[in-house]
Amino acid sequence: MSNKEKSINGVPFLDLATQYRAIKKEIWERFDEVLELQNLILGPQVEELEKAVADYCGAKFSIGVGSGSDAILLSLMGFDIGNGDEVITTPFTFFSTASAISRVGARPVFVDIDIDTFNIDPNKIEEKITKRTKAIIPVHLFGQCADMEAIVAIAKRYNLKIIEDAAQAIGAEYQTKDSNRVKACSIGDTGCLSFYPSKNLGCFGEGGMITTNDEKLSKKLKALRAHGSKERYYHYMIGVNSRLDTMQAVVLLVKIKxxxxxxxxxxxxxxxxxxxxxxxxxxxxxxxxxxxxxxxxxxxxxxxxxxxxxxxxxxxxxxxxxxxxxxxxxxxxxxxxxxxxxxxxxxxxxxxxxxxxxxxxxxxxxxxxxxxxxxxx
The missing domain is CATH 3.90.1150.10 (Aspartate Aminotransferase, domain 1)
Known part of the structure; x- marks a missing residue:
């Protein structure tokens, strides 16, 4: 956080200390549980959280990762997006939305926002699609879903993947034209959550989650987050080290309630x-x-x-x-x-x-x- 965001003695921009005091006892009970069992990385509580988040978001599967930034990166890797590919997103978002695209060797292609919602304007997407376009990353900025019905229609028309950047939008809902409400992270091919402390559901450090309804993809993402291995020391693809640690998972298990x-x-x-x-x-x-x-x-x-x-x-x-x-x-x-x-x-x-x-x-x-x-x- 910047000094502007802290503003300590007046009205703080964020007050995590007050929240912590209200749930301190529960947090430390869960910490003790982890420390006694010593399952500090990908312990059973991570799986417990993955199920809780999947249920909360209306998705079938969730994969705990090291950060929201890694959730986007791993989603791109999961779809084998790389050199020579293009991915459409918005220029009005946090840096990692676009940097993840660059990190896999693909090219970010920007589309302007709807000034009323701050979200990507679907009316401007199609003109940016080329034969190299592989995916769209709509960002549910500040806590409101992008116009997903329009984006899904475009993605289907051009056979594109949708990676929802829902870092700021856990629990947000989108209403379709037939008045059905669907939750962020249940609409695209993957949904990406951040558990950075300032988020509505924030941990005590870094953390993230990927949601999907594709079981095969979920297994691939679990391998990718652990150096491309399904079994320790046996690697069948090049992955990364991006595992949600168990201490952060138990913080989130307390908070999600x-x-x-x-x-x-x-x-x-x-x-x-x-x-x-x-x-x-x-x-x-x-x-x-x-x-x-x-x-x-x-x-x-x-x-x-x-x-x-x-x-x-x-x-x-x-x-x-x-x-x-x-x-x-x-x-x-x-x-x-x-x-x-x-x-x-x-x-x-x-x-x-x-x-x-x-x-x-x-x-x-x-x-x-x-x-x-x-x-x-």
Whole structure:
């Protein structure tokens, strides 16, 4: 976290300590269990968590991995995507969405976002598809699903894989045209979760999960996460070292019991902001029928710099997601993009700001943030 995000003595951007105190006893009971049995890597509790997450997301299988970044990387490896291939994604996302594509030797192909949802605009995908395109990685940014019905239709038309980047969206739901609700990580060929501490379901370090409904793929992914081996010291493919350790798994097993309750509280906090900031700044848009889990509550304003200044003066935490879109990052210069290629992503980078939102956030703290914004604009 940056210093901007911490803002220690006023309204913190995130308050993990308060959450920890509420579940401390349960956490240490599970820690003792692991330490006594000494199953520190891929112990039985990892399998317990994999089943719990699969059930929670409505998927058949889950594979615990070292991080959300590795979940994307391993998904690409699982589909044998590599040199000469292209993968479509958004430039307005965390770095690892696109870096994973580059790491397997494929080429990230960016598509601009829908400025209302911050998610990839499916109306702009088809024009970027070539004979080299192998997959689409839609990102369910800030806690709301991308327009998956449209994306699935495109993927079927061109025989493309879908890797859902749901790092920020565990529990989010997408409503289809026939009014069915489906959960993030149950729609694509794989779903990728991050358990980074700031996520709605976060561990005490790094952790991630891949979901899938394909049993054969799940077995391949389990081998890939462990150096390409099904049996220790016998390797039938080149994999990586990306195993979810058991200590992190038990933290998540404790926390997942509270996830629905915490998500409801996030939605209540979002409603307080919606009402308090109506007509003042652009508040998050939730597509009709979708269920947003508000990993981040992101506003937009032409006066973001003034809001930042007032927040700093009032010691109110905030986040800038993301100050420089990926197509303008130095490491992606080789892709040949330039400023102006993705205007909505660039606009979001200039004018978006994340407010504190978490289950433990007090109404008085929200009022402080709301008053500060009104003062700034």
């Amino acid at each position: 509270y996830l629905d309750e915490w998500t409801k509280l996030r939605n209540k906090k979002a409603q307080v902001y919606n009402e308090g900031l109506k007509g003042i700044v652009k508040t998050p848009y939730c597509r009709n029928g979708n269920f947003h889990v508000y990993n981040q509550y992101v506003i937009m304003s032409s006066k973001i710099k003034l809001i930042e200044e007032v927040f700093r003066e009032g010691r109110i935490g905030y986040g800038r997601y993301y100050p420089l879109p990926l197509h303008m990052q130095k490491c992606f210069e080789y892709l040949g993009y330039k400023k102006g290629d993705f205007p909505d992503s660039e606009l979001a980078s200039e004018k978006a700001l994340a407010l504190p939102i978490y289950p433990e956030l007090g109404n008085d703290q929200q009022e402080i943030a709301i008053r500060a914004i009104k003062k700034a604009v």
